[in-house]
Amino acid sequence: MNSQLPSPLARPLAQTLPCDIIAHIAQYVKLGAATPKALVRGSTTIPMTSRELVPLTAVCRDWRTVVNPIIYQVACLCTSDYKPYRLSDDCLSALNRAVQHRKQGLIRQLYLFVDMSTLFELEGLDSFLQFALSECGELVNVNKLVLVPTYSNSPYRWGSNNALEKIEKAADISTTMDCLLKGIRCLVPNVRVVNTTYQSQYGHHYGRIRDNEHAMALLPAMFASQTTQVSTDLVKLSRVQLSQFVPGLLRSISISNCKGPQIPIEFIRRHAPWLESLSISNFTTLAIIKLTLGATPESTCMYPRLKKLYIASVVGFRRERFRQPLADPFPALEVLDCQSSFPFSTLVVLEGGRSHFRVLRMRLDEDLFGKMEQNGLLRKAAFQKLQVVSLKWVERSVHDLQAYSERMMLKSLEIGAQTQIVHVNKLRTVDFDLTIPKLHFASTIRVLDFQETAMTISQAATLLCGFPNLFKTMLFLRESPELRSKRMPEPEEITQFRKKFIDCRSSVQFVDVCKTQFANTRRAGEYIVLFADVLPSVSKVRIACTNSGRSDRVLKGANFALARTIYRGSHAQDVRLYKD
Known part of the structure; x- marks a missing residue:
């Protein structure tokens, strides 16, 4: 050298x-x-x-x-x-x-x-x-x-008393x-x-x-x-064991499926002034509310440093008769991830979060949606610093799912002033042809996740072309009802589709096809190629179906489509198609 x-x-x-x-x-x-x-x-x-x-x-x-x-x-x-x-x-x-x-x-x-x-x-x-x-x-x-x-x-068998x-x-x-x-x-x-x-x-x-x-x-x-974080799952915790954790040192607590909720509540409240992350699962609604209540009826147990709060599998329903926190107990909260029914019957947590939430993932029911709408929490730019939005329905709580689904989609795209990532979850009844013209195509949105909401390639292309700075999207593509068939798209159909989107000015570069719903995988591959062909900004399409074998077959169908004469020299030839 x-x-x-x-x-x-x-x-x-x-x-x-x-x-x-x-x-x-x-x-x-x-x-x-x-x-x-x-x-x-x-x-x-x-x-x-x-x-x-x-x-x-x-x-x-x-x-x-x-x-x-x-x-x-x-x-x-x-x-x-x-x-x-x-x-x-x-x-x-x-x-x-x-x-x-x-x-x-x-x-x-x-x-x-x-x-x-x-x-x-x-x-x-x-x-x-x-x-x-x-x-x-x-x-x-x-x-x-x-x-x-x-x-x-294991040496332990049924009836092995000595081992027990x-x-x-x-x-x-x-x-x-x-x-x-x-x-x-x-x-x-x-x-x-x-x-x-x-x-x-x-x-x-x-x-x-x-x-x-x-x-x-x-x-x-x-x-x-010596630890700053503790995470337990299905473990019976005692007061003696939990008393060994030094107040002021513990920064993160994750407790799931614990037996006897009173002990975990006392443990969490004891470390409340220093906690930065809290994850709780399989707690009752009342137990979660108790985490925020002070010693007197007028006081609130504050979590001044808490930045991340994860709630899952809440047992029970919200009750108006339960005592509620009078002040926002989480003044520094940045991430609220509630993958279950929202436990609080008042909006004090959400109203306080308008100035500091960065990530909001929630399941809404009809009652909570109405309260949020009435109090201005779902209006345009209601959350000043919100960057990630994921709203979904507790479906059994909604009578007119289609009407509420459309409203949910509209609100998801506009409630944040700085929203960059939006997850639209399981809105299967949305009529996209009627809803898309009403959407707010925010220039801040960079990632759009529709992997739980089925749409045709025509609807998907129309949707994506509306966002000026979109970078990545996750999609669930399905068959168009009027084109149900097992055959491959004819050249005339491909030409007509191209003409429809000839003026498309998309910005999206990466597309994840997470689910497909076509007559067969060959047809799915054909329409994925056609979809990518009309979006000039797309450089990569990842086929990420849940079933790996299905992904292989869809990708094979897409490669067959690319070999057709009509795609020779087209934009689709420059798109990288791959699977996980």
Whole structure:
């Protein structure tokens, strides 16, 4: 190699790569470890690694510097040879792989899969953790630990009383947890975020579930003196365990399916002044309201630093007779994600959020929609800083779904003064031909998600051409009622469609076709090509049907269409069609 210093004008080899490769890497840099993938039944997710990025490590040192932290950012470690449900090498990098490539220093998150079937074999557990420590050393850069219980071939059988008696001995559980805690703290000494989750084991003896519950209940408290985030699922929490968390240190709480709601309520309220993120699931309406109530009827429990609030699976209905907060308890809230019935019967939270909400995801019923409309919360630019909007119906609560669906769509596109991303959910009864002329085509909107709302390619093209700065859209394309057929579109039909949109001035560049509803996949592929052909700005179309096999067939149909003479030299030839 030339030992001379490179010219200051010389471009690094990394910058000479094609733009699509750079864009692909940038996508992973933006998303961190990439899109989560379901691991087990329930809420547990694991980040996926991309094998597509591995060859880029051989390009040059600059690209290795960029790519390696992405590939090795997240790793997993299993306490047995048993692999959890749906866990494979394609999903998550094993710790030993990082050690082999001497990349353990790049790991930031560690998923520890604890085999509950062998949890009480102390000698084996201690040896395993000591071996892991000797092989890779202290993982000093790991700041997040996710503890996930798994099961291999369990020795516990129906009627195995001796095993159950062993489980129920608090001393055995405590000793095991102390061993686990000691080993984990040696392996990852600088952990600040600890998540634990419980996985439902259908068909197993209740004793195994009880084993899991007893053991995993101790895990959050094990790191109470150093963790800033706690996440528990289906765990029975006690006041003694929760009292170990130091007020002022905890920044994030996620509690789901907890038994006995009063203890979690006390726990959350105790840390309210410092919380920045709160996620609650399967709480009653009354329990959620109690989180915001002060000690006296006139006072409100304030969450002055809370920026993110997630509510799901609310049990019960809003009641006017329930005492409500008199002031906005979340004055700094930026993200309100309520994937269930809205628990508050007054609008104090929503009215307060007009000045500070950036993300609003809600399910509306007829009563709540009417109240919001009456109080001006659905008028144009009602929310000053709103950037992401996702509104959907609690369908059983709406009598005239079609009329309300049209109003919902109109409001979704205009309630934010700075809206950039809009999700329009399950408005299957909307008559687009009548609704589109009424829409507010905001110049700020960059992403439009219609993947739950079916429309024809003609309706989709008309819709997209109305937004001057749209960058990406997700669509559910269906057959046009008047063109129902199994045949392929004739040249005359294609020509007529082109003429209809000859003056189209679209801006959208990326199209995700998430669902299709055509007579067959070949016909779906044909119409996707025709749709892309009339939108001159489109550069990429991703076919992302839920069923991978269907995506393959639709893509094959699209490639057949591109081979037709009528598309020769057309814009469709320049569009990249691909699937996940």
